[in-house]
Amino acid sequence: MKFVDQVRIEVKAGDGGRGCVSFLREKFVPRGGPDGGDGGDGGNVYFVVDSALSTLLDYRYLHHCKAKNGAPGLGKTKHGKNGDDLELRVPQGTLIYDDETNEVLADLTEVGEPLLFLPGGKGGRGNARFATSTNRAPRHAQPGIPGEVKSLRLELKLLADIGLVGLPNAGKSTLISSLSAAKPKIADYPFTTLVPNLGVVPYGGYKTMVMADIPGLIAGASEGQGLGTRFLRHVERTDLFLHLVDTSCMQEGDPFENFEMINNELKRYDQSLTGKPQIVVLTKIDVPEVRQQTSELMEHFQSLGYLVFSVSAVTGEGLKELVTAVGDELDRLRSA
Numbered sequence: 156m157k158f159v160d161q162v163r164i165e166v167k168a169g170d171g172g173r174g175c176v177s178f179l180r181e182k183f184v185p186r187g188g189p190d191g192g193d194g195g196d197g198g199n200v201y202f203v204v205d206s207a208l209s210t211l212l213d214y215r216y217l218h219h220c221k222a223k224n225g226a227p228g229l230g231k232t233k234h235g236k237n238g239d240d241l242e243l244r245v246p247q248g249t250l251i252y253d254d255e256t257n258e259v260l261a262d263l264t265e266v267g268e269p270l271l272f273l274p275g276g277k278g279g280r281g282n283a284r285f286a287t288s289t290n291r292a293p294r295h296a297q298p299g300i301p302g303e304v305k306s307l308r309l310e311l312k313l314l315a316d317i318g319l320v321g322l323p324n325a326g327k328s329t330l331i332s333s334l335s336a337a338k339p340k341i342a343d344y345p346f347t348t349l350v351p352n353l354g355v356v357p358y359g360g361y362k363t364m365v366m367a368d369i370p371g372l373i374a375g376a377s378e379g380q381g382l383g384t385r386f387l388r389h390v391e392r393t394d395l396f397l398h399l400v401d402t403s404c405m406q407e408g409d410p411f412e413n414f415e416m417i418n419n420e421l422k423r424y425d426q427s428l429t430g431k432p433q434i435v436v437l438t439k440i441d442v443p444e445v446r447q448q449t450s451e452l453m454e455h456f457q458s459l460g461y462l463v464f465s466v467s468a469v470t471g472e473g474l475k476e477l478v479t480a481v482g483d484e485l486d487r488l489r490s491a
Contacts, residue, residue, distance in 0.1 A: 169197025171299025195225030197275030
């Protein structure tokens with residue numbers, strides 16, 4: 156399924172039906188009087204969080220969403236049928252913006268009752284409503300009230316407990332595939348991962364945590380380089396970062412500089428991200444040439460105050476200890 160995390164749509168509530176102008180005409184009922192019924196109310200527009208959805212793909216080509224109009228009133232004071240409501244189903248973590256003012260109108264994070272977003276227009280009153288002692292045969296009725304229209308921008312920000320960050324090919328996809336049932340594409344070239352991947356990781360015997368593999372972090376990502384800001388928004392809701400450092404590339408670049416570069420990009424994108432706790436994960440320690448250099452890296456990051464683990468997602472070395480530590484830290488953050 157194609158991953159789509161930003162769309163623009165126009166939504167419109169249903170128009171109210173027009174009231175009816177009618178007079179009772181029955182045998183043996185002289186001067187029966189006005190009997191025009193009211194128009195039906197227009198349909199409402201609701202947003203519903205659907206836990207089965209993980210993308211906004213349904214709205215990629217559906218740009219205009221409209222609830223049904225109310226039916227006009229009928230004679231014999233019959234009320235027009237109300238218009239059918241429209242339910243727009245979106246994934247958990249969807250933000251709704253007014254596309255003209257950029258105002259946040261709703262943050263849909265909870266699965267539950269539908270959110271009434273636009274109420275339908277009220278139906279107009281029929282001429283039976285306007286009969287008085289001095290105006291016994293009114294010949295006018297109200298038009299229905301038009302339903303409100305809004306231009307919206309929908310943005311999906313993934314809801315995850317843990318965000319995996321690091322340079323391309325740092326081993327994020329391999330790690331999440333080893334710890335969960337997620338099956339991202341894995342290859343030996345940069346930018347293999349073109350969309351965020353979510354994986355559910357069990358820990359503590361009965362608990363679970365959700366990990367998100369965030370692609371596209373390189374120098375200049377906060378300014379749009381690489382995959383840029385397209386996916387940086389998905390790290391905003393995470394509670395904890397696992398910062399992956401590729402130990403197999405020590406000959407090609409300074410891992411300490413790469414680590415600081417990623418953190419600087421996060422800071423430039425959103426200052427608040429610097430306050431999120433990080434656990435450093437040294438990856439690919441199954442490569443014999445770099446295993447002996449791992450201790451030097453661990454000492455450096457530990458001296459900076461980070462909790463550090465060395466793992467191999469291929470052989471499974473260190474994964475159990477990592478999951479236990481991440482689970483403990485997550486529990487601590489949740490109870491704080």
